[in-house]
Amino acid sequence: MSVQTTVPSPLARVADATPPWLGPALSLGGRAAGAALAISIAGNETYDRTQIYAVGVALLAVASLLIVRAPWLLLPLAEGAAAGVLFFSGAMLWSLTAGMLMSVAGVAALAGTLLKQRRAGHDPLPALVGFFGALGLSIAWVIVVALAVEG
Amino acid sequence: MMNGPLSRVPWYVSTAAVAAAALGSAVLVNVLVSPYFERTFLDEASPLADAPSAQSAGTPVTAAMDAGTPQPPVPTPPDAPAAGVLFRGEVRDGEPGHNGDGTALIIRDDSGALFLRFEEFSVTNGPDLFVILSTDPNGYAGEGAINLGGLKATDGNINYEIPAGVDLSAIRSAVIWCRAFDVDFAVATLEPAT
Numbered sequence: 001m002s003v004q005t006t007v008p009s010p011l012a013r014v015a016d017a018t019p020p021w022l023g024p025a026l027s028l029g030g031r032a033a034g035a036a037l038a039i040s041i042a043g044n045e046t047y048d049r050t051q052i053y054a055v056g057v058a059l060l061a062v063a064s065l066l067i068v069r070a071p072w073l074l075l076p077l078a079e080g081a082a083a084g085v086l087f088f089s090g091a092m093l094w095s096l097t098a099g100m101l102m103s104v105a106g107v108a109a110l111a112g113t114l115l116k117q118r119r120a121g122h123d124p125l126p127a128l129v130g131f132f133g134a135l136g137l138s139i140a141w142v143i144v145v146a147l148a149v150e151g
Numbered sequence: 152m153m154n155g156p157l158s159r160v161p162w163y164v165s166t167a168a169v170a171a172a173a174l175g176s177a178v179l180v181n182v183l184v185s186p187y188f189e190r191t192f193l194d195e196a197s198p199l200a201d202a203p204s205a206q207s208a209g210t211p212v213t214a215a216m217d218a219g220t221p222q223p224p225v226p227t228p229p230d231a232p233a234a235g236v237l238f239r240g241e242v243r244d245g246e247p248g249h250n251g252d253g254t255a256l257i258i259r260d261d262s263g264a265l266f267l268r269f270e271e272f273s274v275t276n277g278p279d280l281f282v283i284l285s286t287d288p289n290g291y292a293g294e295g296a297i298n299l300g301g302l303k304a305t306d307g308n309i310n311y312e313i314p315a316g317v318d319l320s321a322i323r324s325a326v327i328w329c330r331a332f333d334v335d336f337a338v339a340t341l342e343p344a345t
Binding site: 008009010011012047049050053087088091092093094095103128131132135138139142143146147150151 | 173176
């Protein structure tokens with residue numbers, strides 16, 4: 001007789017080994033820190049396009065913080081999307097320290113959302129769909145800024 | 152409990168795939184999009200800064216941007232063409248979302264060398280940008296175009312040496328062209344300087 005065992009994923013192990021507040025704290029903290037970094041970029045940079053782009057990123061991140069109650073699929077989707085916007089927008093601004101930190105904040109926010117999902121017994125897929133969907137959102141915002149703002 | 156599609160994939164595969172996709176996308180975005188948010192400045196002296204013969208001949212001469220020590224006149228061979236501005240054009244926007252400003256000049260210096268010079272120049276930054284002399288007055292035309300090299304800076308007063316032997320009679324414009332996406336970022340239609 002053979003016994004099948006499955007090795008739990010690192011996410012499951014971390015979720016089981018850490019306090020329940022860690023996921024929500026990382027998710028909220030990452031997005032709040034990312035929004036603050038985006039605002040600092042908007043304040044410190046002189047190039048109009050960078051300023052306006054960063055303001056848009058900050059607004060999206062702040063908007064995601066205001067969503068506290070939503071159907072089960074939409075909340076992780078929105079949180080993942082906000083994390084993705086921070087991560088990919090940060091990647092566009094890696095020439096700035098704040099840009100690199102914004103990417104780190106996006107990763108932290110995604111990790112928090114995934115931990116939260118795992119603890120609640122939900123699939124991480126909606127958060128990941130939101131995260132990678134944010135790549136398109138970020139590029140679309142670049143195009144809007146490029147077309148609307150001379151620079 | 153979890154029963155989504157990801158739960159059917161071994162965790163080490165899904166984790167590696169997600170990490171690789173995220174990192175790869177971020178690097179790609181950084182390479183292709185980050186230049187749009189970066190500005191670079193360069194302030195080069197005009198090739199005519201040391202060309203008293205051109206100034207005395209009444210040829211339009213651009214001022215040197217760097218105040219330097221006055222230089223003694225450089226002897227010019229008697230049969231050498233006069234130094235001065237040969238062509239001039241105003242830099243304008245390229246394709247939508249790509250802006251340009253300033254003045255483009257084709258200059259011959261005292262030694263007979265030719266330069267494309269941008270003055271009070273500004274252009275939208277982007278990936279893989281090149282400075283082109285084009286036979287089309289309104290942008291990059293592949294055939295007959297002369298590539299003067301990569302864009303040195305997005306803003307300032309900048310010189311690009313034109314290779315010896317180039318026939319300027321067919322040149323109609325100076326273009327800032329993105330090779331990666333085949334997009335004109337800025338164009339200056341060149342007219343003979345009077």
